[in-house]
Amino acid sequence: MASGAKHILLIDNDEAVCQMVEAILLDQAYTVSAFTRSVDAMTGFGPGKYDLVITDIKMPVISGLDVLQKVKQLDPALPVIMITAHATVDLSLQALRKGAYDMLTKPFEPEELLSRLRNALRQTELIKENRELREELAAWQGSIVGNSPHLLNLLETARKVAIRDIPVLISGESGTGKELVARAIRHFSKRKNGKFVAINCGAIPEALLESELFGHRKGAFTGADRDHKGLVETADGGTLFLDEVGTLPLNVQKTLLRFLQEQEFYRVGDTTPIKVDVRVLSATNVNLQNAVQNGSFREDLFYRLNVVQLRLPPLRERQSDLPLLVAHFVKEQNKRFETQVKGFSREAIEAMMDYDWPGNIRQLEHEMARAVLFLEDGEVLDTARLSPAVLAGGTLKRAGSLDDARAAVERDEIVAALHAHRGDVAAAAARLGISRATAYRRLKTFGIDPANWQA
Numbered sequence: 001m002a003s004g005a006k007h008i009l010l011i012d013n014d015e016a017v018c019q020m021v022e023a024i025l026l027d028q029a030y031t032v033s034a035f036t037r038s039v040d041a042m043t044g045f046g047p048g049k050y051d052l053v054i055t056d057i058k059m060p061v062i063s064g065l066d067v068l069q070k071v072k073q074l075d076p077a078l079p080v081i082m083i084t085a086h087a088t089v090d091l092s093l094q095a096l097r098k099g100a101y102d103m104l105t106k107p108f109e110p111e112e113l114l115s116r117l118r119n120a121l122r123q124t125e126l127i128k129e130n131r132e133l134r135e136e137l138a139a140w141q142g143s144i145v146g147n148s149p150h151l152l153n154l155l156e157t158a159r160k161v162a163i164r165d166i167p168v169l170i171s172g173e174s175g176t177g178k179e180l181v182a183r184a185i186r187h188f189s190k191r192k193n194g195k196f197v198a199i200n201c202g203a204i205p206e207a208l209l210e211s212e213l214f215g216h217r218k219g220a221f222t223g224a225d226r227d228h229k230g231l232v233e234t235a236d237g238g239t240l241f242l243d244e245v246g247t248l249p250l251n252v253q254k255t256l257l258r259f260l261q262e263q264e265f266y267r268v269g270d271t272t273p274i275k276v277d278v279r280v281l282s283a284t285n286v287n288l289q290n291a292v293q294n295g296s297f298r299e300d301l302f303y304r305l306n307v308v309q310l311r312l313p314p315l316r317e318r319q320s321d322l323p324l325l326v327a328h329f330v331k332e333q334n335k336r337f338e339t340q341v342k343g344f345s346r347e348a349i350e351a352m353m354d355y356d357w358p359g360n361i362r363q364l365e366h367e368m369a370r371a372v373l374f375l376e377d378g379e380v381l382d383t384a385r386l387s388p389a390v391l392a393g394g395t396l397k398r399a400g401s402l403d404d405a406r407a408a409v410e411r412d413e414i415v416a417a418l419h420a421h422r423g424d425v426a427a428a429a430a431r432l433g434i435s436r437a438t439a440y441r442r443l444k445t446f447g448i449d450p451a452n453w454q455a
Helices: 015-027 038-042 064-074 089-097 110-129 131-137 149-162 178-187 206-214 250-262 288-293 299-305 319-337 346-353 360-373 388-392 402-420 425-432 436-446
Strands: 007-011 031-035 052-056 080-084 102-105 168-171 196-200 239-243 279-284 308-311
Touching (some): 015 110, 031 038, 064 089, 110 425, 149 402, 168 178, 178 196, 206 250, 319 360, 402 425
Parallel strands (some): 007 052, 052 080, 080 102
16 A cells, blocks of 8 residues: 555644654655644545544544544545543444544554554555445345445455356355355356356255256156256356355265366266356355365365355454445335335444344344334334344443453454455464564464464
């Protein structure tokens, strides 16, 4: 990133702190507009003028939270880092929920400030780089919604691999949207106009699975009263999506491996090979490496499918996307039920952000459908319309210390960096602006295994 091109707005009514931070930024070749009065800083402020805002919270006339609100009204994508000497959990949560990118407590080290700043600028770049992707995705049914670092990193990688005609393995818990990502890859590939054929490998009886995939000849088995073309052949020239690929029985794994190696197969009961041109995308909600170790999944097939792996984060790891997802699903359900629900209350979104969403995005979609169904036109979705399970809360609670909140943010940043660099600790450390030794210490502190993000 060419830091010299980045323009930072700095606001702190403590002149000494303002001068110190300005000096740190100027030393890194950033352009800085520094103010000790928030009123002056907001005069002439407009969208596109700055790349990032750093503001104190406790200031006279216009507080830092007021500055944050004004910035988000005029330039919603502009990242804002809040600094304060009087941090509390309530204040931190209030700032983060109003759209602040990060919080820093005075006093802080220059390295810490610069690390947070670089992360914020990098996320903004990812948002800009993926704007075209999201706009195109919105043109087809089932758009991908969210701006969290995890999701943006995944979309960035997905867009790059889409143009390369190679197998991709999409991993993630049930309900995270793996098929949606597979469809996005196909949408941006050279096979865009070809068929997209999806099969849930775990939903078809084992005795019928090979026939469903590869077809059969008349008389191949009892009940085979005519020739049957399988899904692999149907997908010729397009994309085949194998969902829950980890459930494939070993005999079908062997047949699939041969097909991936040769791009040809035999229908069950036939001796004539059939050649097709198909790209295979697969998905799993289980750890296939563990399946390889316990003998339930072929190692050679795993490496054939896992040329590139995309890990879809669960909803609990992309909490910042929840308000966007809720707004999206409320809009979708309004269309479905022909209603005019007017959004959601602050209390409702806070309750939903405190819940762990074990069923992920699919569960959230169903929750919104149920809630909107019982609302009248013009009403706002509030806590009274949420299900008892959501109201009871999950593992994310408002209780806890400021240190806990900061630790959670730091852990998320490390995980996002590892995800972006496929488990490369050195590259992740460089992205975060910390030394490799510091990165390893933090991995140990948070119990993070970088191998979980290696391809």
